[in-house]
Structure formats: structure tokens, C-alpha cells
Amino acid sequence: MIGKITTSVLAVGAAAMLASSPAMADYPRKKITFLIAYGPGGGFDTITRKLGPYLKKYLGGKVTIVAKNLPGGRGKKAAQFLAKRKANGSHILMFNMPGHAMPNIIGEKAGYDVRKIDWLGRVAQFRYVIVTSASKGKYKNIQEVLKSKSQIKIPITGPGTTGYLASAILWNALGVQPKYITGYKSSSRYALGVIRGDGDLTILAKGSFKKYISSKKKKRAAFKDLKPILEITNGKSEFGVPTTGEMGQKDLSILGGDRIVGTTPGTPKAIKDQLATALYKAVTDPEFVAWGNKVGRPVAPLNAKDATKLVGELFSYYTQYKDLLAASNKKTR
Amino acid sequence: MFEALIEGIINLGTPHSLMLLAAGSAVGLLFGAIPGLGGTTAVALLIPLTFGMEPWQAIILMGGVMAATSTGGSVSAILLNTPGIAPNAATTFDGYPLAQQGKAGMAIGAGATASALGGVIGVISLVAVIPIMKAIVLLFTPPEFFMLAIFGLCAIAVSSGDRLLQGLITAIIGLMVGFVGYYDVTSTVRYDFGIPLLEDGIKLVPALIGLFAISEMINLAMKGGSISQETADVKISRISDGVKSVFKNWSTMLVGSGYGTFIGAVPGVGGTVAAFLSYSTQVQRDPAPDVEYGEGNIKGVIAPESANNAKDGGSLIPTLAFGIPGSAETAVFLGVLVLHGIEPGQKLLEDHQDLVFTLVVALTVSAVFATLVVLILAKYMVLLTKISVHMLIPTVTVVALVGAFALNTEIGDVVIAFIFAFIGYFMIRFNYPRVTFTIAIVLGSITELSFHQSMLISDDQLSIFYTRGISVFLFALTILSLAFPTFRRKMKERKLAKEEAGK
Structure with a gap:
């Protein structure tokens, strides 16, 4: 009995500590870095930069969203960088799926695992x-x-x-x-x-x-x-x-591509929920939707739950072709 | 089209627009002059500022930046042996020796004037070829890229002068450097030794910063004194001499502008290759120069500078024809258009002709404006070459290293800059040409890629290189360029022998 009480007290205490931890109390912090896995000028760069201000709007308007290009390793560098950040919601990245999942599917060393990323929602697909x-x-x-x-x-x-x-x-x-x-x-x-x-x-x-x-x-x-x-x-x-x-x-x-936003694995649920809700609102903002239609890049919003499910489905689908993909990945002349 | 041009001029005619253009031009000059930053970074950094602007205003700002960066880059190439941006690397070969001889003003005058004229010719060519621009972009396929690269690589022989063996050794090392990292044809990473930094290859800008800027600072530290070895005061008149030299060597400027426009029109080649090809063609065209190339020949400044500015107009040709960026700056510029709700591609010229011509006018005016600013400030800038090494070395080294870091906020790039600094210093010390090393780094990867793609297209039939008109033409040009200097020298020797016999 005493053991159970102790466990409960500890659990409540831990929860209280988590809830009142500085990471959550003042979230969103002053700055959120919206990483871009490719160089300036491409599709990922443009959509991330366009989305930034809408995300800021739905996060209360006080936070600064900084778009940061981190190209390298065909997109891997930014994903590795995100995976190594503190899990406090300070960094987010729009993943290129299935491209980003390929190293994990064929068992290549990647420095991140898309199955462990905390997914916030989908922005677009093609x-x-x-x-x-x-x-x-x-x-x-x-x-x-x-x-x-x-x-x-x-x-x-x-x-x-x-x-x-x-x-x-x-x-x-x-x-x-x-x-x-x-x-x-x-x-x-x-x-x-x-x-x-x-x-x-x-x-x-x-x-x-x-x-x-x-x-x-x-x-x-x-x-x-x-x-x-x-x-x-x-x-x-x-x-x-x-x-x-x-x-x-x-x-x-x-077959196609999904642009799904994720954050560092292990991000506290409250922060994740706050980011995911803001992201969904930003992606469905009529102005952002109209822009996407105008430039031929229509949005395809999905909430965090559905986006996480989609990543799982994509992973399973492409894993069927693991050998074909591994062979094509190693193909040299 | 004429109405759109008028609209473009009207758009630029307001005080607010002119202010935007001047601001863009100033940012372009500054980002061009500071090694490592460059036009792409400048355009990317200014993107948030354009959010509240009308599309044509954003275009004016961006046009201002794009047309001014290589002019800014020429100043640091000449004064500090540091190419502000990669396309200015070829300018260092003769620009810096001129600065060492106390003729920095002349070199800056020539570089800036060639930049302005090249920029304007590039833009005029763009407008002139709009009806046939698709055909121009489609002219070049991998076999032609390969022949073009071979033509450029042959300059190694000419640029080596009497140091052919050293030239070939450095060129081979340069080619090896160019092969490091990710290879697009096979998607495999080569020669990275498990170092993540090398996975994407050795980046050109940090390598050039080390090879030229920092190595020169090490060299200066060993020698002492100042960059200019001329003790007399800087003569301001030399700036006007530089301006005049461009008009005197108009064919060099025209050929350079032609290269810039044409190479700009071919996606995937870029201003660096244009400047190097223009420089090497100039060296090959002029086998018996008054001043040896690499030792301060003014034509060695005019050729690359006219080319790298003309590229700005040229790189818009594939953008307007197919919506394909012709250069890294154009890629970011297209991103700006998309952010403003404008879809690039066929529709850009069909639905937004006014915006296209606003950009054309902005590029033209900015090229001239940037040159005027440089010419006005040149007399103060040349003082840099008189500064004592005690002040110059720490300042330039810090700025250069920050530039190497700032490009990708990657500390590894600073390490690359340091390694190349020592390679560069030893090359200076043991008299190995850096020109050939750089030509090989710049052209090596495009040579390999285009050869490999040609083989894939032709099912390994080498005939692909001699059954296509342009490819054959380029091959003939390569042979001629190799034979011409020898032929001319022989003719000269024969003439001299005849004259002596006559005496």
C-alpha cells in the first residue's frame, strides 16, 4: 500500500514538475527554428518560408519563426540535426517523405529514425x-x-x-x-x-x-x-x-511525395499538441490555401494523428520494395 | 513587348523604387565583396523583407542585388586576391598582380566597367533572344557540355606557361578534389573517408577562400610590407585608365559578355565556368601578350568580369523559356516569385510580361549603378593595398574565415579553408600555378558528369561526340586553341628570323 502511495505521489510529483517546467511554462519560446533540408529557392524552401508567418500567427504571435536552410546529405543533415536537438519544440522540420525514410527502410546509417520523429501534421503532397x-x-x-x-x-x-x-x-x-x-x-x-x-x-x-x-x-x-x-x-x-x-x-x-512537419523525438505532449494545433490552423488558413492554389502547390492538411498514421503506412508500403530500393540505391556503372 | 518594357521603366521610375534598387544594389555589392556571402545568401536573407511588398517591388530589390554581387566580388578579388563570390575567382589571376604593382585603381576601373557593360549586354541579349530562347537552351546536351568542359580544361596547358609539368600536377590534384563527395550519376559518395563533411564534396567557396585569400595572407605575413609593392602614392587617374582599357579592348569584353550570356542560358553550368572559359579563351586568343597573363594583364580582368555579369541576363533565358533557374541566384529569385503568388514557367512571360521587364530594367540599372558606386569609391578602396600587414592580415583572415563559415554555418568549411590556405601557400612558395588547380576543380565535375551522361544516352558509343554539329565545332575549337599559340609563335619566330637574315 505504502509502495503504491509512494509510486502515485512520485508520479503526480513528476507530472507536476513536468507541467511547471520552464520548457513548457513559457512555450512557445522566443524563437522556433523552422529547418529547411534543402538550399534556398526550391519547393521546400518556398513553402516553409511562406508557412512561417501563419504558424507564428496561430502560436500567439509573439514567437519568432526563423527559417533556416540546412542543406546536405540529400536532406539527411537537417533531419540528423533535428533529431539531436533538445526535445523542447524549439526546432521543427518539413520532411520529404518518402525520401527521408529511405535510409531507414534500406537499413542505411541515417542518424535519425522517421518512426521515432514526433509528427505534427502534413502540409502538402504531390x-x-x-x-x-x-x-x-x-x-x-x-x-x-x-x-x-x-x-x-x-x-x-x-x-x-x-x-x-x-x-x-x-x-x-x-x-x-x-x-x-x-x-x-x-x-x-x-x-x-x-x-x-x-x-x-x-x-x-x-x-x-x-x-x-x-x-x-x-x-x-x-x-x-x-x-x-x-x-x-x-x-x-x-x-x-x-x-x-x-x-x-x-x-x-x-507513389508521390508528402511534406510532413515533425519535431525532435520525445518532445513533451503539451508542446507537441500546441505546435500541431497551430500547424493545422496555419495550413488551413484561407490565405495560405489560396496561395497554394495560385502557385500550383495546393495544400493537403493532415493533423498530427493522421500524419503519424500516414508515415507508418508509407514506411510499410516502401518496405515491401526494400530489395528493389536497396538495389537501385547501390546501382553504379 | 514594348508596352511591357515601358511599364518596367515606369515601375522603376518612382523614388521608392529607385531607393529599393539602390538598397538592393548596395546589399549586392557588400555581399559580393565579402568572401563567402554572395548573391544567393543576400537574396535569401532579403526574402522576409519582401513579404509586405508588391511583386514588382520585390523584383526591383532582388534585381538590384543580383546585378551587383559580381561587381562587388571583383573588388575583393583584385585588392585582396579573394574572390568575393566563386565567379570572381578568375579575376584574381591578373587583378591581384595588378594590385601588387600599385595598379589596383586601374584593375578596379576595368573590372567595374567590364561588369557594367557585360551586365547590360547580357540583358540586351536576353531581350533580343526572347523569340528564339527555347532553341538556345535546347542546343546544349551532355555531349556539348563535355566538349565545352574539355575546351576549358585545355586552357590548363596555355595557362601553365613554362611550368607545364607543375600545371599538370596541380590540375590532376584539382580534378581529384572535384571528385570528392556525392556523385549524382550513381548517387554514391566517393573519397569521403567516412567524414560527413566531405559527403557533399569540397565546397568551392571555402576552398577558394583558403586557396587565394588566406594563403596570400600567410605569404604576406612571411614577406611583410603591404599588398602593393609600389611605394608611390596611389594614382587616381589609373581608375580612368582602367575604364578606358575596356573600350580599348572591346573585343575581349564582347567575347566575355558572349560567354556569360551563353553559359548563363545553359542551366547547370554557371557564372564560375563562364568566367573561367572567358579567361582561358582570352589567354588562348592572345599568345604573345604585352604583359604575360597571370602577371597583371588588364585583359585578364576584363574577360572574366564581363562574363560573370553578362551571366545574370543569360541565366534568365531558361527561367523565362522553361521556368528552370539558370543559376543559384535565379533559383532563389524564382522562390521569391512563388512566395508572391506568381508561378514561374511558361506563364511568367505570358501573364506577367510587365514583371519580366521590370526585372530587365532593374538588372540593367543596377549593373550601371553598382559600377558607378565602385568607381566613385575606388580611390578609397585601393588604400587597402597600402595598409600595413599588421592590420590587414588579421582583418582579412577573420573576414575570410567568417565568410567560409557563414555560407552554411558549418565549422568544417573553416577547416577546409585552412587546409586550402596551406595548399595555396605551398603552391606560391614552390611556384606551382594556382590557376590550373582552380580550373580543374571548377571544370572537373562537369567534365565527368557530362561524359558519363553522354555514354548513358548513347549506349557507350563515343560517336555521340563527333556526330553532332556543335560538339564537333567545339572539338575543332579545342584543337585550334591548342595549336594556335604554337602556330603563332612559330610564325613570329620565322618572321624574326627573316628580319635578322635581312639585316
Whole structure:
């Protein structure tokens, strides 16, 4: 009995101490660092910087949100940095999923574990479309690609990158063995590679593809440089092309990217909840939503619970392809 | 298009806009001059300030920064042998020797004027090629990149002068340095020895800071005195001599501007390569110079400076044609447009022509404005070369190291700067050329990448290099550039022999 009382007293005491600890009492502190895993100017940089002021607004307006680029190791450096911070909500990072999870999935040394990150919510997501050169494309449609006897060449970033992995899973599912022309630094570079005829086709995020569409021309005439031939979705195609869903490949609709914000593992629940609530409000702020729609990067809010569930699902999905991913990651010539 | 241009001029015509442009230009000059900071950092740091602005106002501010950074960088390259930003590295080769000879004013005058003219030519070229800009961007594919890089690497032979063996040794080491770190084709990390810092490769800016700035400070500490070995007072008139020299060597400036515009238009190459190619072409075009290159030839300042400024206009060509940034600064600039709700790409030129021309006007005016500021301040700046080493060395070393650190707030970059400082010092001490070392670092990775990609595209058929028009043209140009100096020298020798025989 005495033991039970002691345990209860200790538990209550510990809880009280935690509740009144300086870390929580004055949270949000003066500064929260919103880490950016890539250099200035890219999609992650832009959306993080845009989101910062809205997050500040819903955290009471007194805290300063500092956007800080920490590029390196293809995004790993920022995640490692976040994982090593004190678990007090002072640092947050928008993760690139599934890219950030890959080292954990294939068992590579990463310095962080996405399964242990405290997830706060999702900001945006993107899904893919397969595109070919509008003028130099050897293949007019996806059927021609699937029937082709010659090897399909795909300009892409290096093995292990998000686009490469999605490509590897997609073409594996469709029974095509393509040859990858790797080494392009970004999706806009490999898209240019397709336009100038370095390869036959490639995979692009829909938002990235939209910048190649002319606003003055309607429908198909708008595809002057790149044209879509396959959309990865279970819904109706936005561009009037066949979809993976229609081809019976329902599982592939998960392929894409999710921008999910997380904080240091072990962050006290009260702080985590406060951050997650503010993040959700910021992402659903009508002004932020309108901006996302205007620039072709629509928001896709998910609360902390659903985001955590999504990370688990993504992890399980990509783990199925562990061998394929590990092989593609190690592929060298 | 004309209406949009007028709108651009009107946008810039208000006192508020001019103030924004001047502020951007000043920030650009300062961030360009301080080693390690550079235009990308300046544009990124100013982003929060633009939140409350109209898009065209943000564009004016950013345009001001972008056009001024390389002009600012030329000043530190000339005065302190420290390229403010990587594209100014080639300027140090002749700019600093000029400063040592007490001709810093002349070098700054030439550098600033070449920057302004290069900047303006780059922007005019941009406007002129808008109807055919897509075709220009699509001209260059990996085989052409490879041939272009080989053409640039051949400059190693010419730049080595009579130290060919030393030149080749440093070039090989430079190539090895360029291969360290993550390789995009295979996604593998090479030669990192398990050191996380090396995973992303040896960063160019800290390496250049060490190789040029700090090594020079070590050298000065050993020698004592001041940078300028000329004891006479600084002659202000030399600034105007520098300005005049650009007009006198107009072909150098035009070729440099052409390089800048063209290389700028090709995504993934950048101002550093443009400046080096322009410099090496100049060396190859002029096999019997009045003053040897590397020893203070003014044309060695004009060539890279016109190129690295013309790049600003050129790098907007792929941005407007395909929404692809042509340089790191343009990438951040595109981010600013997105933050302001403007989607870059096809729609930028279709729906926001006024904004495009506001940027064009801002870049032009800022290039001229930055040059005027530099020319006005030059007479005070050159005093730096007269300062005693006791004051100069600690100041420059601290600023250089802070610059190396500030780039990525990475202490490891400071270590890199130190290592390269000692490499640089020993190269000075034992008379090994740093030019060839730097050319190899800058061009090594693009040579390897484009060769590897060409092989992937062609299924390992080397014919890809000689069955494409531009690639063949570049190959021929490489052969010519290697043969031309020898041919000209032989002709000169024959002429001299004939003259002597005639006597």
C-alpha cells in the first residue's frame, strides 16, 4: 500500500514538475527554428518560408519563426540535426517523405529514425505524371511504351532519390525494364533533358509539370514542350490521359511525395499538441490555401494523428520494395 | 513587348523604387565583396523583407542585388586576391598582380566597367533572344557540355606557361578534389573517408577562400610590407585608365559578355565556368601578350568580369523559356516569385510580361549603378593595398574565415579553408600555378558528369561526340586553341628570323 502511495505521489510529483517546467511554462519560446533540408529557392524552401508567418500567427504571435536552410546529405543533415536537438519544440522540420525514410527502410546509417520523429501534421503532397517530349517524343502514348521492344530511356536524378524510387516501383509494376540516364540535379533539369531528347520520358510531380503548360492555349495545344501520357492516380486524370488506376494498378496511387512537419523525438505532449494545433490552423488558413492554389502547390492538411498514421503506412508500403530500393540505391556503372 | 518594357521603366521610375534598387544594389555589392556571402545568401536573407511588398517591388530589390554581387566580388578579388563570390575567382589571376604593382585603381576601373557593360549586354541579349530562347537552351546536351568542359580544361596547358609539368600536377590534384563527395550519376559518395563533411564534396567557396585569400595572407605575413609593392602614392587617374582599357579592348569584353550570356542560358553550368572559359579563351586568343597573363594583364580582368555579369541576363533565358533557374541566384529569385503568388514557367512571360521587364530594367540599372558606386569609391578602396600587414592580415583572415563559415554555418568549411590556405601557400612558395588547380576543380565535375551522361544516352558509343554539329565545332575549337599559340609563335619566330637574315 505504502509502495503504491509512494509510486502515485512520485508520479503526480513528476507530472507536476513536468507541467511547471520552464520548457513548457513559457512555450512557445522566443524563437522556433523552422529547418529547411534543402538550399534556398526550391519547393521546400518556398513553402516553409511562406508557412512561417501563419504558424507564428496561430502560436500567439509573439514567437519568432526563423527559417533556416540546412542543406546536405540529400536532406539527411537537417533531419540528423533535428533529431539531436533538445526535445523542447524549439526546432521543427518539413520532411520529404518518402525520401527521408529511405535510409531507414534500406537499413542505411541515417542518424535519425522517421518512426521515432514526433509528427505534427502534413502540409502538402504531390502525385506524379509520366511525361514525354511533345515534339521529339518517340512514344505517343503509354500503350506504345508498354509495347515497345526497344529500351525506354529515362532521364532522372540519381538512384535513391524520390523520383527514381517512384520510377523504379512504377515500371517494375508495369513490367518495363527501362534504362535510367541519371545525374540530373533536379526534376526541372531532367524535364529539360526529356524536352531536348536526352531520353524518352520521365516522371514529374504534377505541380512541376504544370509550369510547362501554356496558359494561352487550351487542352492539348497547351502541351508545347512536354505532354502527359500517364497519370498515377486512382481518380480521373486531370490531363485526360490514362491512369494507373484504370490499368488495375491501384496500389501505385501512393507513389508521390508528402511534406510532413515533425519535431525532435520525445518532445513533451503539451508542446507537441500546441505546435500541431497551430500547424493545422496555419495550413488551413484561407490565405495560405489560396496561395497554394495560385502557385500550383495546393495544400493537403493532415493533423498530427493522421500524419503519424500516414508515415507508418508509407514506411510499410516502401518496405515491401526494400530489395528493389536497396538495389537501385547501390546501382553504379 | 514594348508596352511591357515601358511599364518596367515606369515601375522603376518612382523614388521608392529607385531607393529599393539602390538598397538592393548596395546589399549586392557588400555581399559580393565579402568572401563567402554572395548573391544567393543576400537574396535569401532579403526574402522576409519582401513579404509586405508588391511583386514588382520585390523584383526591383532582388534585381538590384543580383546585378551587383559580381561587381562587388571583383573588388575583393583584385585588392585582396579573394574572390568575393566563386565567379570572381578568375579575376584574381591578373587583378591581384595588378594590385601588387600599385595598379589596383586601374584593375578596379576595368573590372567595374567590364561588369557594367557585360551586365547590360547580357540583358540586351536576353531581350533580343526572347523569340528564339527555347532553341538556345535546347542546343546544349551532355555531349556539348563535355566538349565545352574539355575546351576549358585545355586552357590548363596555355595557362601553365613554362611550368607545364607543375600545371599538370596541380590540375590532376584539382580534378581529384572535384571528385570528392556525392556523385549524382550513381548517387554514391566517393573519397569521403567516412567524414560527413566531405559527403557533399569540397565546397568551392571555402576552398577558394583558403586557396587565394588566406594563403596570400600567410605569404604576406612571411614577406611583410603591404599588398602593393609600389611605394608611390596611389594614382587616381589609373581608375580612368582602367575604364578606358575596356573600350580599348572591346573585343575581349564582347567575347566575355558572349560567354556569360551563353553559359548563363545553359542551366547547370554557371557564372564560375563562364568566367573561367572567358579567361582561358582570352589567354588562348592572345599568345604573345604585352604583359604575360597571370602577371597583371588588364585583359585578364576584363574577360572574366564581363562574363560573370553578362551571366545574370543569360541565366534568365531558361527561367523565362522553361521556368528552370539558370543559376543559384535565379533559383532563389524564382522562390521569391512563388512566395508572391506568381508561378514561374511558361506563364511568367505570358501573364506577367510587365514583371519580366521590370526585372530587365532593374538588372540593367543596377549593373550601371553598382559600377558607378565602385568607381566613385575606388580611390578609397585601393588604400587597402597600402595598409600595413599588421592590420590587414588579421582583418582579412577573420573576414575570410567568417565568410567560409557563414555560407552554411558549418565549422568544417573553416577547416577546409585552412587546409586550402596551406595548399595555396605551398603552391606560391614552390611556384606551382594556382590557376590550373582552380580550373580543374571548377571544370572537373562537369567534365565527368557530362561524359558519363553522354555514354548513358548513347549506349557507350563515343560517336555521340563527333556526330553532332556543335560538339564537333567545339572539338575543332579545342584543337585550334591548342595549336594556335604554337602556330603563332612559330610564325613570329620565322618572321624574326627573316628580319635578322635581312639585316
